[in-house]
Amino acid sequence: MDREEIEVLLRQAGEKIKVALDNTNIQVDTKTNRKDLVTNIDKEIQRFLIEAIVKQDPHAKIMAEENGRDQLNDFSGRVYIIDPIDGTLNFVLEQENFCVMIGIYEDQQPVLGFIYDVMKDQMLSGGPKIGVYCNGSRLDAPADLRIEDGLLGLNSGMYAANFHHARDLGQKAMGVRMLGCAGVELSALLLGQRIGYISNLSPWDYAAGGVLLETFGMKMSRLDGTPLSFSGREYFIAGTKKAYTEMIALTKQEN
Amino acid sequence: MDREEIEVLLRQAGEKIKVALDNTNIQVDTKTNRKDLVTNIDKEIQRFLIEAIVKQDPHAKIMAEENGRDQLNDFSGRVYIIDPIDGTLNFVLEQENFCVMIGIYEDQQPVLGFIYDVMKDQMLSGGPKIGVYCNGSRLDAPADLRIEDGLLGLNSGMYAANFHHARDLGQKAMGVRMLGCAGVELSALLLGQRIGYISNLSPWDYAAGGVLLETFGMKMSRLDGTPLSFSGREYFIAGTKKAYTEMIALTKQEN
Numbered sequence: 001m002d003r004e005e006i007e008v009l010l011r012q013a014g015e016k017i018k019v020a021l022d023n024t025n026i027q028v029d030t031k032t033n034r035k036d037l038v039t040n041i042d043k044e045i046q047r048f049l050i051e052a053i054v055k056q057d058p059h060a061k062i063m064a065e066e067n068g069r070d071q072l073n074d075f076s077g078r079v080y081i082i083d084p085i086d087g088t089l090n091f092v093l094e095q096e097n098f099c100v101m102i103g104i105y106e107d108q109q110p111v112l113g114f115i116y117d118v119m120k121d122q123m124l125s126g127g128p129k130i131g132v133y134c135n136g137s138r139l140d141a142p143a144d145l146r147i148e149d150g151l152l153g154l155n156s157g158m159y160a161a162n163f164h165h166a167r168d169l170g171q172k173a174m175g176v177r178m179l180g181c182a183g184v185e186l187s188a189l190l191l192g193q194r195i196g197y198i199s200n201l202s203p204w205d206y207a208a209g210g211v212l213l214e215t216f217g218m219k220m221s222r223l224d225g226t227p228l229s230f231s232g233r234e235y236f237i238a239g240t241k242k243a244y245t246e247m248i249a250l251t252k253q254e255n
Numbered sequence: 256m257d258r259e260e261i262e263v264l265l266r267q268a269g270e271k272i273k274v275a276l277d278n279t280n281i282q283v284d285t286k287t288n289r290k291d292l293v294t295n296i297d298k299e300i301q302r303f304l305i306e307a308i309v310k311q312d313p314h315a316k317i318m319a320e321e322n323g324r325d326q327l328n329d330f331s332g333r334v335y336i337i338d339p340i341d342g343t344l345n346f347v348l349e350q351e352n353f354c355v356m357i358g359i360y361e362d363q364q365p366v367l368g369f370i371y372d373v374m375k376d377q378m379l380s381g382g383p384k385i386g387v388y389c390n391g392s393r394l395d396a397p398a399d400l401r402i403e404d405g406l407l408g409l410n411s412g413m414y415a416a417n418f419h420h421a422r423d424l425g426q427k428a429m430g431v432r433m434l435g436c437a438g439v440e441l442s443a444l445l446l447g448q449r450i451g452y453i454s455n456l457s458p459w460d461y462a463a464g465g466v467l468l469e470t471f472g473m474k475m476s477r478l479d480g481t482p483l484s485f486s487g488r489e490y491f492i493a494g495t496k497k498a499y500t501e502m503i504a505l506t507k508q509e510n
Contacts, residue, residue: 034403035429089430093406094448148289151348156431159420160414167415174290175344176411178433193349 001056003125006102006114009052012102013045014118015084020044021095028092037088042066045100053080064231065204075230079105081207087108087181096118099183103207106239113211115183115190124187128215132190141216142192147243148197151175158198164223164235165250166198172246177250182206189238190216190221196239198223198245209238219244224249256311258380258388261357264307268300268355269373274338275299276350283347292343297321299356300339300380308335313342320459329369330485334360336374336462342436350374355437358462368466370438371446379442383470387445395473398448405450406430408440413453414482419478419490420505425502437461444493445471449493451502453478464493474499478506 001009010049020026020041023170027040046066051061063072066084072079078242080102086089087098096119104112104127111128132139152173158166159176170176173195179185186209187196199205206220206228213220219225219240227235237244237251256264264334272291275281275296282295308315312335318327319337326335333358333461340346342353351374359367359382367382381387386395413421414431425431428450434440440452441464454460461483462477469473475493476482481502483489492499 028398094256094443095427106393123348151344151435156414156425158412160339160425170411170415175435179434180430180432182408188349193351 001053001128003112003130005056007123009049009103010114010123012115013049013084014046014116014121016045017100017118018092026092033068035038035089037087038066039088039092039093041091042085042088045101046082047084049084049102051098051197055105063203065202070202071205071231075105075108078111081105081204081230083183083204086205087182090180097179097181097184099181099187101142101183101204101208103204103209103211105207105211108193110211110214113208115187115212117184117206122187124190124212126215129210130219132198132212134191137189141218142190142240142242143193144242145195147172147195147239147246149174150240150243151177151188151193153177153179153188153197153199155192155199157185157236158200162255165253165255167249168198169198169247181190183190183209186238189213189218189240195243196237196253198247199235200233200239201226201236204234213238217241221248223248223253258310258367258382258385260311261367262380264304264380265355265357265369265371265378266358267465268304269299269376270341270348271357271372272296272326280346282486283466290344292347293321294343294347297340301337303313304337304357312361317480318458320457323459325459328437330360330363332362333366336459336464336485338358338438338459341343341438341460345435352434352436352439354436354442356438356459356462356463358459360462360466360467365466368463368470369466370442370463372439372442377442379445379467380471382466387467387470391445394445396410396473397445397495399495400449400450401446402427402494402501403493404429405498406432406443406448407434408434408443408452408454410450410454413455413490417510420508420510424451424453424502424505438464441468441493444468444473444495450498451492452454453492453506454490455488456491457488458483461491461493468493472496478503480507
């Protein structure tokens with residue numbers, strides 16, 4: 001499937017989500033703890049996306065957040081990594097600041113990434129061969145800002161604990177932002193509104209953004225600079241080239 | 256001036272700000288420290304608003320963030336409290352998530368409040384006699400949620416230091432959000448997307464939101480529950496009735 005086809009699919013998913021919000025037809029369940037939510041809409045949207053993808057691309061492998069699709073052992077060939085609603089807590093409590101995301105990899109190499117902020121109607125998409133687009137317009141890579149020249153997106157728990165110097169880094173930056181959604185934070189980084197983002201993420205949280213960061217020559221990894229494993233939750237850092245290099249010098253140390 | 260007249264004025268201010276952003280015609284200066292910014296646009300917008308208000312209402316008193324208008328000793332009669340750009344750091348670094356705000360008081364009683372999120376084109380306005388409106392549509396007061404049922408907006412420094420239990424309260428809530436703009440946080444509270452907001456604010460940061468909170472029967476005060484003085488910077492807490500009562504029991508204590 002090409003960029004335009006996936007964008008159409010994501011906008012269809014967005015419409016379904018808006019209809020569900022209008023009908024306040026949302027059943028909320030908890031997963032690992034009271035703050036880790038899933039709704040019937042997350043599951044419905046995931047089914048919708050997988051069905052459409054498999055129809056077009058029957059040999060594709062799928063990894064996705066819900067319904068027991070969250071493990072994948074073999075990343076050879078074409079892999080679609082899907083987050084049907086990234087930021088479910090925001091979806092439930094704010095009815096905005098959530099994203100639908102798809103990252104496509106071929107033999108573990110980034111091919112296409114899509115972050116669709118539904119309520120803002122902001123579609124970031126692209127890949128190494130075609131560049132990065134926002135609602136169809138080609139974007140330039142943002143300025144390679146240093147940490148002291150921009151805002152740092154942070155996970156609240158890591159900031160509170162100064163985990164691997166996360167709070168120290170927040171204080172070096174111009175300011176700290178917590179939006180509660182990896183897709184929103186990575187979109188902000190791609191648009192030049194952040195110098196970095198530090199959090200604790202699963203593959204579907206960073207797969208789409210990772211393709212776009214790579215396309216712009218920006219960086220993401222574990223806190224010690226080693227590659228993310230695309231398996232389970234990991235501590236995550238991303239940034240402009242310069243800010244990433246400055247940050248990783250601290251985050252790879254314990255406190 | 257009535258609600259519609261002030262809304263027209265704020266939308267005109269918003270247009271001027273957007274033109275300045277398009278022309279990247281922004282000169283940035285620092286005030287008290289490297290993270291406390293002011294731009295030529297803050298000052299121009301303030302001049303524009305004051306000129307228009309004084310023309311219509313020549314006896315009005317004015318308090319405003321910039322250009323040495325930040326003190327007012329006599330709050331008798333009609334007072335306009337103006338923030339030309341709330342969230343100047345966001346304005347400079349994000350080009351979104353900033354607001355133009357006006358609060359109008361008569362003999363210290365709230366009359367009208369306006370929070371205009373320029374890039375979102377979201378105008379919250381109203382007062383005790385007319386109710387609260389969002390882009391012209393009358394809003395119902397949000398549900399009176401308890402702290403554990405919603406998101407808490409927080410100032411990063413107060414959260415880091417667990418100042419008067421700010422971090423403990425963040426952990427009781429469903430999540431912590433840091434947007435870096437009082438107008439954006441208070442709008443979220445008024446729209447039911449937050450159970451509360453804790454920060455360190457000046458009168459122009461809370462004057463407009465204060466009128467709208469009062470209209471909805473929501474609460475704001477200093478951390479010890481005493482009234483804000485509308486003079487200088489003060490530690491600030493606001494919330495739904497239930498969450499405010501729960502939070503203030505902790506914030507009025509030292510750590």
